[in-house]
Amino acid sequence: MGGTGGIGAMTATAAAESEALATLHRVFGYEAFRGEQEAVIEHVVAGGDAVVLMPTGGGKSLCYQIPSLVRPGTGIVVSPLIALMQDQVDALRALGVRAGFINSTQDFDERRVVEAEFLTGELDLLYLAPERLRLDTTLELLSRGKISVFAIDEAHCVSQWGHDFRPDYLTLSLLGERWPDVPRIALTATATHATHQEITERLNMPSARHFVASFDRPNIQYRIVPKADPKKQLLGFLREEHAGDAGIVYCLSRNSVEKTAEFLSRNGVEAVPYHAGLDAGTRAAHQSRFLREDGLVVVATIAFGMGIDKPDVRFVAHLDLPKSVEGYYQETGRAGRDGLPSTAWMAYGLNDVIQQRKLIQSGEGDEAFRRRAASHLDAMLALCETARCRRGQLLAYFGQDPEPTGCGNCDTCLTPPETWDGTIAAQKVLSTVVRLQRERGQKFGAVQIVDILLGKRTGKVIQFDHDQLSVFGIGEELSEGEWRGVIRQLLAQGLLAVEGEYGTLVLTDGSGTVLRREREVPLRKEPPKPVTSRSASGGSGTAGGKGKAKAAVVELPERLMPAFEALRAWRAEQAREQGVPAYVIFHDATLREIVTVWPSSVRELGSVSGVGEKKLATYGEGVIGVLAGLGGSTPETAPDDDWPELDAEPEPDWE
Template identity: 85%
Template structure:
């Protein structure tokens, strides 16, 4: 946290007003971490740049001030696909929220505009491109604005992983409304991106708040790639059957194949990538938000702004391009604070492919240098023998715990290391022999075949069995040699060149060949058997989430599952995602505290006044329907219909909203 910030004139607000609003509307007794300091600063009229991890509570940092300050909070969001859901979630809390985007017809926009001008909105969501329109700016100038919140502010960075050109024009907000406080918020940013946000949004006097990037509930694991689809299937069946999650792939083709493979093997999965038509993308995203236990297989086009709290895992079957992207994507798991997994399968082919993409891309030399630096950091994370969480935190400038985190694979099962100098010399010598004696360059597969003394068709064709290095590497298995090559690429001792991904020496290679530099390497772990992992229909139809009920005593599970079933019915009736009703974490707290009255239920975190009035009786009815053995009985009925805890009022939509695609 740095900077004092400019405080604009503001009617005095007591310190307890923000806390009272937090409890009354959101059902929480206290702020977390930096939230209170940020809220107090913005309520007082100050600008703020907020870096806070996904799930850390960024939204409250502008929602509470919007409710406390006079006027309407204007929220700039890069996605219109999620605005309806965000507004639905706020309305469920009793907040007067609206949005304006291209999905609305003329009459709908006029209704929202009138509500804004009449002071009847607490928050108004806008896409950044709307702020380029004079009509939007004129509208805002005629109303009372409490603050501007620029969400996903890293989109302003031209070197970032989610650059949006429309963000470059948002400096107009400070120029046109100099007396209105602004917040720029993001879940991930290096120091360079942090500075770029401040500069491009013209917020030199903003106070900077940097929360911890640690997400202790997420377990980070990276495994050697060996048929990634089967490894993924095994991981899901063993640890996440019935859980909602996201699987990231590098290409559209990989997305399609992986989604089809999972579906064929009993895991309900849908694809999401930019090559699908807008309607299908919208349907798949809507299903993911509203259904429990669905898996989305996607490119990086999916996920930004997703508020679904019960994503229990994020898996990567291809190497991400940067730690920023990896952190942003894995952060979509476990927003509710419950145990979650970030799992990745990583191999030599990933390194070669990423290097090749950088070299053959359209960017200039500056772009290639930056992309290579991002990839180097990502490879270092994959190859580290130390705590992975510590490596992540250090990348974002946060001091890690020297003792390790105790919740990543390298802490739980420390990898062995070995002196790989001789092995490295053998690989590098093979590359030298091919280039100097034959004027040839080949990829990793040919190098490994030569070292293992294999007389393959290509080896015989080019007389590589006549090289002095032929067969000098029989002490290691093929997988071990591929691991050596992968780690040499990661350490910058080998380079990838050309369209075909051939290997070449680097400036650092000579020191290894001259025995001036040692090369420590990770031992390749023994690969677990995946036998039976792809057997068709194993577990098909089992939709109960293992992780959602994790750590609950067995006797409380019937109540938890009964509340989940009740919540699902409420969500279907109202056309909203289940988490809009209550988060899993709130349901866990309810069954743990076992409230016997509406007043007692109101003390549970996440149960604010509006939800207590709307759902309180329904929750208590579900709990009372459990018989003495703990089994759920039939849901109580009135006039032949299940008790739902209150009839919908005029603020609630009767049909499922139809989200749109990215702007």
């Protein structure tokens, strides 16, 4: 009997694998799973719980969508993204998936229709916000239907230490208690080991199998530049490298968001603000424009971006220092979901460090919370100040082994920074702080420290007789900007600290080791020239003696660009008619492959990655019509050396 049961189990598993793969091809238009997807899907289809960590664009959604389609019943997706549920459902319906949602944006009649569809088994997927699961009416509704799987998306929202914490996520452990036979899958794009464990414990998933994919996004080039005039630096970056591209700019304050958006618009870059202080209608309108228009820039606080499914975001820029590496990784991960070259750019300076330290000290929370916030900031500063591969530092933070030779596609690999022995400079800064405290009983900020070192007789220096200090003028060998860099790095290394409302500088436990010459202080020089992301991403630069940057994709030959743009124009018209974002029709990566393959029939078009049965039936004739109207620019008439290597085609965004 045991042998027979084993054979039956293997047969059932093989059948599930076959059905999952067939669903992938039929619905989504892909030939094979990638990475951990197949193992996750097989496990959940078989009824197991799973905790899944995959980067943005890594295909997390398929890990619950396919089990929902293969297993009997409706997949319940718990998501905090009410404003995006309509777009998520529209994208699924475009694939032929029967999807719906219930949230506070619907009226009574709309909700009744969706509830009836769920109860009669007419839905493959149903999206709910976590707060709805606190309502008895919702729990009663779910108990009357057939549920295939519970998917808890953005599962890091359960972490009380995270900036995306949602209290309603703490109640989701009830799903396992109330429906013990329904598999649960918790998914997130970013989590340290500690957050990973917190997800498991708070969702009460002790027997869940854990799947952790690589956090590497090789198509994103990470760059951090010294902050001088950040808005002008941003404008130069956009004009030189991302003119006409869609992107997100993050600022720390609402005021900065408004001013930056207005500055960009005034200088020819179409930009809109997004922050919690705007009314709901304005936020919704700006988000809708971003999803549906090409080339729009959104300037936002961290209130914007989670769950944004737009695949062609070409850059994410930060004008202020993020509070943590997790936040930075999640925000930059919104670029390049389609696998094409993209840039994560940040302007970073001394005031960022001082401001974040002040926010931690003056913020709400107990001492444990402040310690945790300080450790998060320390890790972020280490990423900013590293002289080694920036991508390697990022991956190591998430527990992943980086490439020992560097990634070849971040600023520190492409233009390796110089380092110098800053021990004497550090001693001069620390000695100035000591003199002020011990001789005068005073504490001052970075501006006054630098003025004293440079021997500047400013009004404030004369007012406090600081020109009489023995350290006055001992730092004329460095410029004002260089001294600010020294102080910034001393703060990052924990050799100086920020204190009080005014951000005064004070010594730390480590300061004495420098003053006593027991410790050397290596400091980083910034690269003299910025690296352009387009040349670097294409692999044409060999800065600093390193090898070529990793090319995410091979550029389309010039002769195919008119066809690509014609398909994009056709896609835009289809999207306008249907009132959906353009990527719901086809991603850019799919259009690139279409013009590369140049199918002459609808049947041939069906072989293109990303073209499932529903999209083939809906758009096939239109695509073939566009290509036919372009005449002879086909593979048969193109010179062989004009065509890219097919094995270098881009990986599509499967999420």
